[in-house]
Amino acid sequence: MADRRPATVKDVAASAGVGIATVSRVFSGAGSVSAPTRERVLAAARALDYRPSALGRGLKLRRSGGIGLIVPDVTDPFCAELVAGVLACARTLGEHVIVDAAGGDPAREAEIVERLVEQRVDGIIALPAGDEADWRGAARVCSSVVFAGRTLPGMPDVPSVLADDAGGVRSLTEYLAGLGHRRIGFLGATPGGPSRVRERAFRGTLGRLGVPVEEDLVVAARPARDAAYAAAAGLLQRRADVTAVLAAGHILGEAAVLVARELDLRVPADVSIAMVDDVAWAELCDPPLTAVARPGHDVGYRACELLLREPARRGRGGPVLLPTELVVRGSCGPLRSQRR
Amino acid sequence: MADRRPATVKDVAASAGVGIATVSRVFSGAGSVSAPTRERVLAAARALDYRPSALGRGLKLRRSGGIGLIVPDVTDPFCAELVAGVLACARTLGEHVIVDAAGGDPAREAEIVERLVEQRVDGIIALPAGDEADWRGAARVCSSVVFAGRTLPGMPDVPSVLADDAGGVRSLTEYLAGLGHRRIGFLGATPGGPSRVRERAFRGTLGRLGVPVEEDLVVAARPARDAAYAAAAGLLQRRADVTAVLAAGHILGEAAVLVARELDLRVPADVSIAMVDDVAWAELCDPPLTAVARPGHDVGYRACELLLREPARRGRGGPVLLPTELVVRGSCGPLRSQRR
DNA sequence: GGGGGCTATGGAAACGTTTCCACCGAGGGG
DNA sequence: CCCCTCGGTGGAAACGTTTCCATAGCCCCC
Structure with missing residues (x-):
């Protein structure tokens, strides 16, 4: 009963009496598989508790199916909203999100970018802390970067989504x-x-x-x-x-x-x-x-959309500006007289 | 000049005039490599802009080098602190963190766990929303789970770190x-x-x-x-x-x-x-x-440590309780008289 | 001076997937 | 009646690592 190691396509194929290519076709959705075969494969997979390995797939496809997100500090309310927005969008697109906090330190940002590149993320969303010099290298090294919440004036080639x-x-x-x-x-x-x-x-x-x-x-x-x-x-x-x-x-x-x-x-x-x-x-x-x-959630959501959904439109027409909203409460009054 | 595809060990090996095993040894730190050879390899790698692929390594090692973190809502201050704590600890241990928010929905939690398992994460830290029934399956499916910030009474086998x-x-x-x-x-x-x-x-x-x-x-x-x-x-x-x-x-x-x-x-x-x-x-x-x-940061940090650093001690002696601190300010006064 | 370690190295086999290619059978049009 | 196409299928080669094993040289000690 000890499932020493997780089941693989090979196990499923053997158990269902089909070739591994067929199993792969069933799970990746591509190609054509007859209905009865598909059923047999699914049944075998269920019996073996099979889940496709994202590692294997990622290696073959040369992409991990995840994106990276770098913010200065996840406990900052605006950053947190932004993170939530990115997560919401990524979820709808079936990507996972590797989050990290750079604490406003450019060196740490660079280090995080490095790690994300090693992970072969499909793209990076960043609320950058450093200046252009710090990010030129990163942008060169990574397929696609989108700035969210803050942009670097000297890098118009990197698309960005900002609160106005x-x-x-x-x-x-x-x-x-x-x-x-x-x-x-x-x-x-x-x-x-x-x-x-x-x-x-x-x-x-x-x-x-x-x-x-x-x-x-x-x-x-x-x-x-x-x-x-x-x-x-x-x-x-x-x-x-x-x-x-x-x-x-x-x-x-x-x-x-x-x-x-x-x-x-x-x-x-x-x-x-x-x-x-x-x-x-x-x-x-x-x-x-x-x-x-400031619409932190929307900034994150749009940035993620821009990154994953509209690689074509990216970077055209400058930063995407999202409107802010003035919320009037009681802390401001008409000028009455001088203090003191 | 067009680096069509990222360089691989093979490219570096060829460029440095060594075998791929040697390149691997240089980057993974294991085995012994003579100083001059190491230098040649590093130089070649730098020239080719080589970064080891976590995908390839993960596939071979059967682990992704990342952990999963599931919270109800990243914008909640306590959750945000917890996330920050996990990130801090994971950073020191060289792991990345895939974060997702379940919005308090057990079905979404289960779905996220499924995705994390496909990613072959080394472990999962969760602030669970659902009840035991929802998590039994998840715990069975994943190598190691640690609950943080909240525990499920019916699952003493899953270690947990809690605020007191x-x-x-x-x-x-x-x-x-x-x-x-x-x-x-x-x-x-x-x-x-x-x-x-x-x-x-x-x-x-x-x-x-x-x-x-x-x-x-x-x-x-x-x-x-x-x-x-x-x-x-x-x-x-x-x-x-x-x-x-x-x-x-x-x-x-x-x-x-x-x-x-x-x-x-x-x-x-x-x-x-x-x-x-x-x-x-x-x-x-x-x-x-x-x-x-409540020490959200510490809860996250400890949970991550427990998950990655002390797999042996895990789950022994019940939940780890972290002390809370009473912060007295001005909103409470002595009983004077009845209201009204 | 020869054997036994020990260090430095390379080849090759995995890891789990996708996908190209080939093959097989059936059906339809010439 | 044959050839062509087409849906369904399987084999095998990649993808980029790590690591086991083998080999070659070397030094040291008896």
């Missing part, structure tokens, strides 16, 4: 400006950061609205808890006349909320707060936080 | 009782649910403390947003004399907070709230929520 961050920041900025705010702090310009899409959108929108941009109000911060907190505290203490804060990400938003609470600033009476990323706590916060929701 | 939920609920209950609360509502007893560990811990602790358990205060709720909200609203409206609520999960906790706010109950003056799962928003909430932190 610029649009999101624009509506947030317009919303705050529409409430009368003029001295709006912006948290989150990554100084050496590659794209700075959000910062540019902020500056651009203010400019278009005729509101002067004070350099002092645009503060850089890596999206790490301590750095974010330091940046928020610095801004709010340095400039007591700031009436609104726009945080370019949920970590920054969290910092802004915490710092405001620490400084005994009432939200939104003393200072309005809004942020990019409509994470779970935005609604639970008191007051609930106005935020821009 | 009972301990967590106990400390939460003791904490609330210690503040003087006697009429404590419990949100989250899943009625048909298999294990009900948390509910039992709640009842048991109250019993030990000599506090009578009122059946009316123990309310069932699936961990879905709408059901949770309904349960919380039902409890707080039906029993205006409840002075504290213990939510058995973050979804339930969220519902409790929202309902309390809706009913204009001040926290903690009118009602104390505490929950299992120290998610991000617990700290951001106003007042910040007292919660029990």
